[in-house]
Amino acid sequence: MIQHFQYKNMYENKQLPGWTFSFYFSGMKYEGNYHKNGNIEWTGNIPPANKEEDLKKQLHELMLYHVYE
Template sequence: MIQHFQFQSMYENKKLPGWTFSFYYQGTKYNGSYHKNGTIEWKDGQPPPSDEETIKKQIHELMLFHVYE
């Protein structure tokens, strides 16, 4: 389960799509970018391959809830 999820706009003009995010998963911090087409680009490390799809789904849900309300 993702914990302490945070995101912010990549751009000064907050109306432009593109966000950076960070969260903790199983005690490890992960950072990445969420692009307007839903692509996730990992910055510092990558979640375990066995959990990556589940984590991506959770990130998509969180972004839809927080950004596209």
């Protein structure tokens, strides 16, 4: 389960899409960029291969809720 999820606009002009995010999962901090097309780019630790797809799904849901509500 994702904990302490945070996001912010990547650009000062908030009309431009793109966000940075961070969260904790299993005691490890993960960071990345969420692009307007839904692409996720990890900028820090990369999740284990067997958990990455599940984390991406959770991130998409969180971003849809917070950004595109």
